[in-house]
Amino acid sequence: MRLKSVLILLSLAILALFSCRKETVANWDVDITGPVVSSKLNIRHFLTDSLFTTSANGILNLNVNREVAYIKVDSLLKLPDTTIVNTFTTPITLTLSPGQSMNILPPTPLTFSLGDGIALKYGIIRTGNLKIKYSNTISEPLNFLYILPGVKKYGQPLIISETIPPGNNSLIKTYPLDGYDIDLTAGGTANYNTITQSYTVSLSPIANAVVANPGTGAKIELSYTEIIPQYAKGYFGMQSVPVNIDTARLDIFKNFNATNFMLSDATLDFRIINEFGAEFSGALSNIKSLNTINQSSITLSTQQLSAININRAFEANNMVNPTIKLISLNKNNSNILPFISNLPDKLTYSGNINLNPLGNTSGFNDFAYFNTGIKVLADINIPMKFVADNFLLQTVSPIDFTNLKQLDNVNYGNFIINAKNGYPFDAILQAYLVNDQNVVIDSLFVPGNNVIAKGITNTQHVVIASSYQRLYIPFDNAKLQNIKKSKNIKLKAKLVMPTPQPPEISLKDTYEIDIDIIIDVNYKVKRK
Structure with a gap:
């Protein structure tokens, strides 16, 4: 019921009634009666984050999709931090001329130790750094040239050229590697996980000739750090990845609660989406339906998730085409009915991959893109056909009447509710006024005078005609002042099944409660 519309329209009606009168000095009370607003109360309004469809027999079906898990396995391919130290020193006393090279040993490839049988042949670096510490034990500056022919950006190899002043750690610099392609076959001279590197150390052309004693020269410490691939290709090895116990929020039934609730049918489809260019096997276990409001838990019982095999994804035009594994749970292969009838707001799970x-x-053609892995989606379909003693729908709506001064002149009155109930159960309505501290400060409906009788049903408990009822909700100025203090209205509808043995109820698309609100107020008019 749209209380905000009620009060706004009430104010407009009162102002319109008296705005054309001549000015007089008088105070009098008047009674005003008039229609205010019409509204429909439907179960769709309480489950707005879901999609309802209608079956051929008119029964509502609740369809919900939730992401249950996203296991990011691209982290398995992060290159480990690697540090190498190269020294360029003379074994004998040597007089160096400007520009003369000090290279004594040929360059060697750099191999990353990845473990687990991982053999990468190509990658694109998303983020990462090369940090170099330079030391020079000769009294004149040295030039350092470092070339990585297999590490390219825009087709150009990474080239580092620096002049090293004399001193220990006399120069420290960091070079970003973001966006570089990396050939991990060392130009075909090695198998995998290896890059080619070449370097030259020479006396600076602008230096003076110098006598280098044995053991003097340059020391270069290269550290590859925090390298995260944007893309990787090769063989990712045979690895086992534990899926530690985790929790996923559902929030499907956050506005819905029930007593002795049991669905007649439901299905739960797990869509397991593999975005990784590698095959997986695994299992999901210890899946529990948690209702944190009622503190109840139901463990899923099924064999469908104990041995899962997932084919690899494919790539085309630098795009991932994931593969999808569908696992369907129903009342014949699982305990899905009590599992969902628990009305969970959370799911817990664990497993292994x-x-x-x-x-x-x-x-050697496994592939992976950054931020990809295995995604698990839950598609839940619930025909709204069930048994329950009662169930509760609730919703919260914001309001703000602090600036409506016209409310101060209302003495008392009634909201007159003409209700038509097309549901096969009684509806007990209550609306609570909630202040800015989230504290309930008042209620609107009078207990015992807030019941809307169920519709007229046949022997199959299908509504064949709506019932009609008129409710009176009295209010006075004090209640209106509480309305002005309120920031939210919490509306609860308790839907009570027939007793003593509640029958199986089907909710149809045509079921709803129609409400027409009439205002009947005593209003103090002040004119000067």
């Missing part, structure tokens, strides 16, 4: 359970079936 095995990467490449059959080995290197791709021939």
